[in-house]
Amino acid sequence: MHESEKMTALPVATKAQTSYQKLLQTSSSTRLLSLIKSCTTKSHLLQIHAHILRTSLVLDPTISFRFLSLVVALSPLKSITYSCQFFDQIEKPTAFHYNKMIRAYSKSDSPAEGFYLYRDLRRRGLCADAMASSFVIKSCIRVSSLVGGIQVHARILRDGHRSDSLLLTTLMGLYSNCRKYDEACKVFDEMPKRDTVAWNVLISCCLHNNRTRDALGLFDIMQSQIHRCEPDDVTCLLVLQACASLNALEFGERVHKYIEEHGYGGASNLCNCLVSMYSRCGSLDKAYGVFKGMRDKNVVSWSAMISGLAVNGYGREAIEVFEEMQKMGVLPDDQTFTGVLCACSHCGLVDEGKMFFDLMSKEFGVVPNVHHYGCMVDLLGRAGQLDQAYQLITSMDIKPDPTIWRTLLGACRIHGSDSLAERVVGHLIELKAQEAGDYVLLMNIYSSAGNWEKLTEVRKFMKEKAIKTTPGCSTIELKGVVHEFVVDDVSHLRKDEIYKMLDEINSQLKIAGYVADVTSELHNLGAEDKAHALSYHSEKLAIAFGVLSTPPGTPIRVAKNLRICVDCHNFAMALSGVYNREVIIRDRTRFHHFREGHCSCNGYW
Ligand SMILES: [Zn+2]
Ligand SMILES: [Zn+2]
Structure with a gap:
């Protein structure tokens, strides 16, 4: 309802209501259907609802379906209470009704309900269409229900939807999400036709299942003579992420070339991704080249460049870029400050770091998160201000995560502080997050201090608890x-x-x-x-x-x-x-x- 509508005197609204009611009462079924179709206000919706209940037109499946579609379309995306109420008033919902509701549930705040509805539909002997099955899988993805997904998968095969690419792609997404790489590949292999979207899901599946190297291979395989499938911007985005994580600079350059040749070069999300990829591969000039060439630099672009410079040890340059960003009138966000604080810590700029940390919340309203605190701990730790770093962690509004304690532990190693290191390991144990690496670090500290007794103790403890070190891999x-x-x-x-x-x-x-x-x-x-x-x-x-x-x-x-x-x-x-x-x-x-x-x-x- 519009604000102006509310402001008008009540009798006018009532008059309008009465005329609409009259219109409804005198309408034929066909006319009613077109009224439902053209309805855009809540007031009309409520009147139609009352009318079809009163006249038992709700029993007409065409009318109830059209009205249900209207309710779903007009309801806020996440809340489907009204749709649900109306659905319950339909005595014999058809498969169409069910499909509509399942679809609505998959986007709502209660996706699991979609699955129950799907089961209900089955029990009534009705058949789900490919679209509904696809939406129920999306619900399963949202609640990470592998068991539910497998049940739907079996149904899909029985329903004869095994050649529906879209449906099978969604199913791959489910298996990928539930870390079932082999199952996702199996669905992919059995697909009669694989489009770019299917390849993208497979690549993303590799990324999420520790198969990053395979993701690179797929970029070539999909373009090969046998498959002849052209990568799109999403493919490039995914493959660039894989390059960044593998430090695969040459491959990243190839993808960059592909992006330019195929006219995706102007997309800022791809450019941002290129800046990150080049930075993470340690190639700062290339990252800066892409960054400089960007016409629309948004906050993500600036933050990517600042972080890239910072992690590669170019702290002062990172701060310069931050200043330039402010001159350009781009408002920094939390990511930007992670980069700036990281820059300060890498260059040992303690005072500047403290200043930016202060400025961040006071001037820009960015509430410090655990990463920001982590940078500060790194900064103080590097400068040897271990007690201050410890105090900062214990004074945080948020719960410290294992990474922040581990950062302090690293500082303890550099400055040889075994008593604080013991306390830090104590905190990690408390969080049940202690890793073999932490004990190794503690042993390093004891060893440097010549404290062999303590060292033997830790080693014995690790042996007793069968704590295995993570194998190093380069x-x-x-x-x-x-x-x-x-x-x-x-x-x-x-x-x-x-x-x-x-x-x-x-x-x-x-x-x-x-x-x-x-x-x-x-x-x-x-x-x-x-x-x-x-x-x-x-x-x-x-x-x-x-x-x-x-x-x-x-x-x-x-x-x-x-x-x-x-x-x-x-x-x-x-x-x-x-x-x-x-x-x-x-x-x-x-x-x-x-x-x-x-x-x-x-x-x-
Ligand atoms: Zn080094
Ligand atoms: Zn080594």
């Missing part, structure tokens, strides 16, 4: 193919050459004064064995493979799933000088750009 891309290495990997085809190269590098670096650091990373080994085991960490294997397979002077880019250890950091630093190679390692927390024997992190990570 990836490196060569000519668009991503190669993966784990500790002591012997699965690579060129393993003999790689190990030979690693030995050669080790002896070269030794001449330059590099000594394997055996105190920092702990294994259940004697000192000699330790030096041996260290030389086979996955990032070393990836670097050796990079030296082996690329011409001198080519930068080596490696992505590692865990925090880089002190020894591998020293190794990469020495190698960057001796071999005159730029080495870029992205570990779990940050980037390390090694150049001429130095690292952009300045030894803090």
Whole structure:
């Protein structure tokens, strides 16, 4: 109802109502159908409702269906109470009625109801159409009900909808969402016709199910002679995400070329994604190139650039971009401030960081979230203000997450504070979030402090509780193919050459004064064995493979799933000088750009 309608005196409204009622009373069924179709106000809707109940026209399936459609269309998207009430007033709903309601439920706040309605429809011996089945699957996706989805899947096969691409694509989405990769692939394989949307769902399924490398392969496979399916902007968006996560710069460049050739280059979401991809692959110039070329830079674009510069160690430049953004009149959001605070922490700009943290809520109304606090803890930790960092965490309005405690734990390692480290691990245990890596870090701290007694205690504890360390894994891309290495990997085809190269590098670096650091990373080994085991960490294997397979002077880019250890950091630093190679390692927390024997992190990570 319009505001003006409310303001008018009551008798006028009543008069209007009476005339509409008269119109309804004198209308034929056909006329009534067209009145329902043209109804746009709540007042008319209520009058029609009353009329069809009073005259038992609700028993006419055509009229009740048309009216139900109207109610669903006019109801607010999330609330379907009214639709539900009317549906209950229909004595013998047809499959059409059911389909309409199932569809409405899938978009409502109570998606699970759609599934129950679907079951009810089945019990009444009615048949769901492909559309309704597709909506009930969407409901299952929203409530992550795999069991419900499987039941619908079985029905779909019985109903003979096995060739409906749209329906099968939705089903793939369900399996992907429920982390059933193989089932999703099976549906895909059995599809008679696969369009770009189906390929996109398969790619996204790879991304969500730890099959990121396969996602890259699919980009080529879908375009091959057999499938001849053209990737669209969504495909590019998904594949760029995969490139970013795998550090696959060359592949990312190929996708970039594809985007330009196919005229998607102007889309700001794709450009933003390119900026992130290039930044995450450690290629700042390319990220900046895309950013500079963008005509419509929104807050996401600016934030992506700021964060990209920050994580790559270009803190001052990131702050400059932030200032430029403000000059352009773009309002920063929470993501922007994550980037800015991260920039301050990477450059050790303690005062600036504190200033921005203050400014954020006071001037821009951005409430600090756990990431912002995380940056501040990193900043204070790096500056050695460990107690302040601890106080900040305990004074937070929000519950601290394991990551923030882990950030402080990292700072404890750098500054050798074992008493605080113990407290931090205590908090992680309290959150039931302690990982093997945390204990390893604690052991590193004890080991550096020469506290062997405590070290043995932790080791014993880990053994008793059978706490297993996450295997380290590093990836490196060569000519668009991503190669993966784990500790002591012997699965690579060129393993003999790689190990030979690693030995050669080790002896070269030794001449330059590099000594394997055996105190920092702990294994259940004697000192000699330790030096041996260290030389086979996955990032070393990836670097050796990079030296082996690329011409001198080519930068080596490696992505590692865990925090880089002190020894591998020293190794990469020495190698960057001796071999005159730029080495870029992205570990779990940050980037390390090694150049001429130095690292952009300045030894803090
Ligand atoms: Zn290492
Ligand atoms: Zn570093």
